[in-house]
Amino acid sequence: MSNKYSLRLRKFILAARAILIAQYSLMIEYRAEIVLWALSGLLPLIMLALWQESQSSISSIFSRDNLSRYFISAFIVRQFTAVWVMVTFEEDTIEGRMAPYLLQPIAPFWRYYLSHIAEQISRIPIVILMLIILILFSPNLFWMPGLKDVVMGLIAIYLAFSVRFMLHWNFSMLCFWTERSSSVERLLMIPYLFLSGLLAPIDSFPAFIKSFALFTPFPYILYYPSKIIAGLEVNTLSVLMTLLFWLTLFTCTGRLLWHFGLKRYSAMGS
Amino acid sequence: MWKLFQSIIIILKIFAKTSFSSEVEYRLNAFVELISVIGNLLGSIFILSLFYSSGSTLGGWEWNSSIVVLGIYIFLEGFIISLLQPSLTSLVKHVQNGTLDFILLKPMDTQFYLSSRSISPWGLPSIIGGFSLIIWGISLGSYNPTLIDLMMFLSTIVSSFIILYSLWFIIATTSIWFVKVWNATEVLRATLVAGRYPVSAYPSILRFLFTVILPITFLTTVPAQSVLGMSSISMTLSSLFLASIFFSISRIFWSFALRFYTSASS
Numbered sequence: 001m002s003n004k005y006s007l008r009l010r011k012f013i014l015a016a017r018a019i020l021i022a023q024y025s026l027m028i029e030y031r032a033e034i035v036l037w038a039l040s041g042l043l044p045l046i047m048l049a050l051w052q053e054s055q056s057s058i059s060s061i062f063s064r065d066n067l068s069r070y071f072i073s074a075f076i077v078r079q080f081t082a083v084w085v086m087v088t089f090e091e092d093t094i095e096g097r098m099a100p101y102l103l104q105p106i107a108p109f110w111r112y113y114l115s116h117i118a119e120q121i122s123r124i125p126i127v128i129l130m131l132i133i134l135i136l137f138s139p140n141l142f143w144m145p146g147l148k149d150v151v152m153g154l155i156a157i158y159l160a161f162s163v164r165f166m167l168h169w170n171f172s173m174l175c176f177w178t179e180r181s182s183s184v185e186r187l188l189m190i191p192y193l194f195l196s197g198l199l200a201p202i203d204s205f206p207a208f209i210k211s212f213a214l215f216t217p218f219p220y221i222l223y224y225p226s227k228i229i230a231g232l233e234v235n236t237l238s239v240l241m242t243l244l245f246w247l248t249l250f251t252c253t254g255r256l257l258w259h260f261g262l263k264r265y266s267a268m269g270s
Numbered sequence: 271m272w273k274l275f276q277s278i279i280i281i282l283k284i285f286a287k288t289s290f291s292s293e294v295e296y297r298l299n300a301f302v303e304l305i306s307v308i309g310n311l312l313g314s315i316f317i318l319s320l321f322y323s324s325g326s327t328l329g330g331w332e333w334n335s336s337i338v339v340l341g342i343y344i345f346l347e348g349f350i351i352s353l354l355q356p357s358l359t360s361l362v363k364h365v366q367n368g369t370l371d372f373i374l375l376k377p378m379d380t381q382f383y384l385s386s387r388s389i390s391p392w393g394l395p396s397i398i399g400g401f402s403l404i405i406w407g408i409s410l411g412s413y414n415p416t417l418i419d420l421m422m423f424l425s426t427i428v429s430s431f432i433i434l435y436s437l438w439f440i441i442a443t444t445s446i447w448f449v450k451v452w453n454a455t456e457v458l459r460a461t462l463v464a465g466r467y468p469v470s471a472y473p474s475i476l477r478f479l480f481t482v483i484l485p486i487t488f489l490t491t492v493p494a495q496s497v498l499g500m501s502s503i504s505m506t507l508s509s510l511f512l513a514s515i516f517f518s519i520s521r522i523f524w525s526f527a528l529r530f531y532t533s534a535s536s
């Protein structure tokens with residue numbers, strides 16, 4: 001029995017590795033596009049410029065240094081938590097590519113998940129380059145993050161990415177019921193934009209909006225990981241636990257939706 | 271001349287009708303678009319209010335003036351969704367699939383055809399929402415725009431349409447060489463986000479960048495200034511001048527790029 005499981009696990013790892021390598025070479029081929037994607041994530045830096053000029057109440061909560069650390073960390077977190085699964089999933093189901101994927105020895109979920117990971121790997125040098133250029137332009141933005149902050153931050157980024165991916169995966173399942181589910185992605189962007197701390201740190205929100213935001217997964221996808229990397233005061237353990245909670249929840253619902261959705265699926269174009 | 275104008279109107283009507291009827295099929299979209307525009311409006315006003323939280327201002331702009339800037343931004347966003355996005359993604363697809371050949375053969379200006387063939391109704395909520403914000407912002411303030419202000423507003427907003435359109439078309443044109451370019455339009459959109467706020471709220475280096483290199487100032491700040499009585503005739507003229515330059519570049523660039531077009535499958 002255990003032998004059977006270890007065989008299955010070995011098969012899974014082999015297939016996953018093959019997909020990851022294939023997707024990575026695919027991403028390398030599209031590196032010009034990845035540069036563009038990376039460039040389109042400049043929003044936190046634009047917001048940093050605005051907040052630094054502003055004399056609003058945020059300046060009493062965050063010192064100038066902490067503010068720039070927060071937004072630069074937010075920039076990094078955003079770069080590595082980009083998710084576009086809804087778009088490719090929709091394309092694949094509409095154009096009938098899902099059918100051959102279903103025959104492969106690994107569930108289609110992993111193809112999408114690993115392609116995101118591969119993209120992140122190919123994004124690392126681009127993000128480093130962008131950070132170097134930023135520091136060259138304004139050297140006073142530089143700070144040396146502590147080792148513990150970096151390690152905890154990386155774990156938080158990875159969990160945040162997985163939570164965001166699973167959230168989008170859940171909504172991708174709409175494809176089985178309706179065409180054009182990717183327009184729902186626009187809807188998901190709204191709370192992400194305003195509640196995740198991308199435009200303004202949650203601390204500056206009025207109390208009732210802040211407590212509302214904390215009931216949603218969005219601050220955990222960006223605000224808390226950024227705070228961890230920036231070395232600001234935050235309860236790291238409880239952040240990671242909350243991220244794990246959301247991850248488990250979305251994984252369960254995602255599996256259920258996939259199970260029911262697949263029953264409705266009939267390949268198009270065949 | 272009159273006949274040409276008439277036929278342009280007829281063609282535009284047909285294009286609008288066919289693209290509209292192909293879009294209404296997807297009713298989920300309408301609902302989603304409506305909700306997301308309402309969310310976007312509320313969220314944007316909320317974030318803007320944070321800048322004014324303790325009696326501070328945004329780059330010296332009053333609260334109501336910043337609302338006008340935001341309104342113009344959302345208005346332009348609707349314009350992008352309705353007109354620019356659908357037609358320019360279709361341009362990229364035509365190049366990818368080699369169907370651009372058929373369009374080049376049509377007895378019609380290619381740039382005109384490509385820019386007006388697909389129109390999407392989903393920008394309408396943003397257009398209406400943005401317009402209401404502009405009106406709200408004006409009515410909150412004490413300044414009543416005069417007829418001259420309104421005329422300057424009209425010409426500056428038309429200029430910002432033309433500048434935006436030209437930027438998009440220039441980027442889409444590069445698809446003749448690089449096949450997948452819609453990510454480049456994403457970069458453009460991401461940079462234009464800076465236009466949500468008056469340009470004077472940025473540090474001086476960015477202000478320079480947004481005026482001289484990327485004309486973000488002329489997209490939202492200048493039209494807002496003109497409707498709030500903070501602009502001048504010379505500002506309006508330079509905005510129109512800039513728009514005509516951008517438009518000419520987009521046309522010249524398109525005919526230049528076509529020389530490099532070799533059909534996809536041949």
